[in-house]
Amino acid sequence: MKEYLTKKGVAYRDVNVAVDRAAAHEMVQKSGQMGVPVIVVDDKVVIGFDQKELDRLLN
Template sequence: MKNITVYSTPTCPYCHMVKDYLKKNDFQYKDINVAVDQRAAAEMIKKSGQMGVPVIDIDGNIVVGFDREKINSLLGL
């Protein structure tokens, strides 16, 4: 089982696309709303070097944006 965290905001369309994609492929994930959690936002920036969302952490591997090819590779799809 993969350890997946999605750093997102409620208004981000790509965040919704990533979460829908993970659900469709039966992957569980932890969703962190960085719009309300400043500590998590700082953690996301430290991990990714980016302020934009979504940022996906898959077993310690960081994906910025909805990069389907990289996500598939990390998930073994």
């Protein structure tokens, strides 16, 4: 996923929710679950690396 975002020229923030409890709480609030990765694009939540959905949101 990081490679994909870098190739697309997308700035992103990588957060380790295993050590950042506040970020883990925020992730659950936004996504409704604990799975990772969670990607947020313009308030749209993508759970997992869904390249088709990311392409749609980023283009």
